[in-house]
Amino acid sequence: MADIDTVLAIDLGGTNFRVGLVDQNGRLLAKDRQPTRIEEGPQVILQRIIDSAQRLREGAAPLRVGVASPGPLDPFEGVMLMAPNMPGWHNVRIRDILEGALGLPCVVDNDANLAGLGEQRYGAGAHAGPGGGRVRNLVYFTVSTGIGGGAICDDRLVRGSRGFATEFGYFILDMDGSTEHAGVPGNLEGMCAGPAIARYAQQRALTGRATKMMEMVGGVAGQITAKTVSEAAAAGDGLALEIVRRTGRILGYGVINAIHAFDPEIVVLGGSVTLMGDLLFDPLRETVRRYALEPYRETPIQRAALGDDAGLVGAAALAWAS
Amino acid sequence: MADIDTVLAIDLGGTNFRVGLVDQNGRLLAKDRQPTRIEEGPQVILQRIIDSAQRLREGAAPLRVGVASPGPLDPFEGVMLMAPNMPGWHNVRIRDILEGALGLPCVVDNDANLAGLGEQRYGAGAHAGPGGGRVRNLVYFTVSTGIGGGAICDDRLVRGSRGFATEFGYFILDMDGSTEHAGVPGNLEGMCAGPAIARYAQQRALTGRATKMMEMVGGVAGQITAKTVSEAAAAGDGLALEIVRRTGRILGYGVINAIHAFDPEIVVLGGSVTLMGDLLFDPLRETVRRYALEPYRETPIQRAALGDDAGLVGAAALAWAS
Known part of the structure; x- marks a missing residue:
């Protein structure tokens, strides 16, 4: 070699x-x-x-x-x-x-x-640019235990003055909302990362509406995780589906903020929560098409292509x- | 020459x-x-x-x-x-x-x-960098009839794929808020640009609380403009001061979103609304110090230095x- x-x-x-x-x-x-x-x-x-x-x-x-x-x-x-x-x-x-x-x-x-x-060089953006080449502007979200972000502008990684740029997880989306998560009011991570999805599902499951999720955790609401929600939604459970749709919708608002800031050719989302697939991506894309400013509405929004090797390839x- | x-x-x-x-x-x-x-x-x-x-x-x-x-x-x-x-x-x-x-x-x-x-090259950022040189990362907001933005990352202007980047006026800050302004829910411009300040002040003035603003417009609430609010606040009017503080606070949330996205060395705000001065900047800075993620809280936030010549010099x- x-x-x-x-x-x-x-x-x-x-x-x-x-x-x-x-x-x-x-x-x-x-x-x-x-x-x-x-x-x-x-x-x-x-x-x-x-x-x-x-x-x-x-x-x-x-x-x-x-x-x-x-x-x-x-x-x-x-x-x-x-x-x-x-x-x-x-x-x-x-x-x-x-x-x-x-x-x-x-x-x-x-x-x-x-x-x-x-993703820009070798994944979802590698052939999405003009003439089948790579895109020069890409926004990336990773959604799992936390929510992180990355942006490539004019073919260069955006780092900021200290390397702390593109912290999309801390976008404020509900300025009068709770400051419980990291002290930042109504932030994206506090509503859409795995632990936030689990916490919200636990609260909803306790309100008494029948849901497969409770069976899956032996009746102990506190055992519901984001994975429980994902599996129950895939099996058609009404409450779980509602929670996944809500998550997709809120992620959509976060994606809109990033699109308005960076005007990318493509938005890519990876991380364990995105394994929910179209159940999550459909409401997310719908939110962007409906609520972004007009020229940004058709920005393509895709699943990460590199899977577990994303960090390594990056x-x-x-x-x-x- | x-x-x-x-x-x-x-x-x-x-x-x-x-x-x-x-x-x-x-x-x-x-x-x-x-x-x-x-x-x-x-x-x-x-x-x-x-x-x-x-x-x-x-x-x-x-x-x-x-x-x-x-x-x-x-x-x-x-x-x-x-x-x-x-x-x-x-x-x-x-x-x-x-x-x-x-x-x-x-x-x-x-x-x-x-x-x-x-502002980065010749204004507020020109000597704010290490060794008295220019900063390499700056976020700019202009707040007047509309709200626009600009960002310099690693000494280069951020343009995005079509030149539509840094539209900070359309940051969603209240995702369940009104879509009346431009179809984007609870966006910054719809709450803090001049016409939005005027509209909000007109509504508040009509609720009956005594305010100098009503005298200034001969009792016709619909005549209140952002300038009325600014002048009444400068003269110590309670309601006007409250409205300016609210504007500063909401602008602060928008600034936080931009800081989390770009990690700039400095944030600069210009445009006619910023003529409100410290009455506006104090609550704005206070909001960033309180609600940004910890490493970003001390980001300097300054008035534009170039005034009416900003566009020309830019x-x-x-x-x-x-």
């Missing part, structure tokens, strides 16, 4: 990390996945990542390393400032550590930004773009 | 147009202002602009022409698609017409975008950046 140009890509997640060898077309030539085991702490985990990268690069000559990391993160210095779900990861100088160990230039950005970049895209 | 590098700048407004000769530091070396007289139509008006530019360029050797125009606009082709307040301006190829007449390369963008660019900035 030494005759093909490649980069090393690393996706550092709270559950698993992934390491890949990726060519200029975003193809994964080799890949390794391991449980992160966050209890081991940054030093041990980074060493396992380095060992994995050393094995994958054998026989190849990767040019650079790209890393997708949970945020908040300083992408200019490659430092993970903290990771809410990974205790001990505080001011970890990921870039310097990997450059030292691997002897290659290293670039780091947050996973939502890079999933967006991956990290490779960043390495290629550097 | 032929020994100094200059550009020609044109600001095409519904009331007046301005033409200027501008150096690399954003200084206006010469300037002409004329009433637009929209009833004369595009051909006559553009000819008057060309004549003015020809006079201003005498003895100088400008390199390029920059034009700030009302939108919607195609900045890539320099075509004004339509101008809601200027009848007859429909698909006017401003760039081609001016290039033909002046024999210079011409660039066009919308006035809010360019006011933002002007047009020059665009010409210099091209």
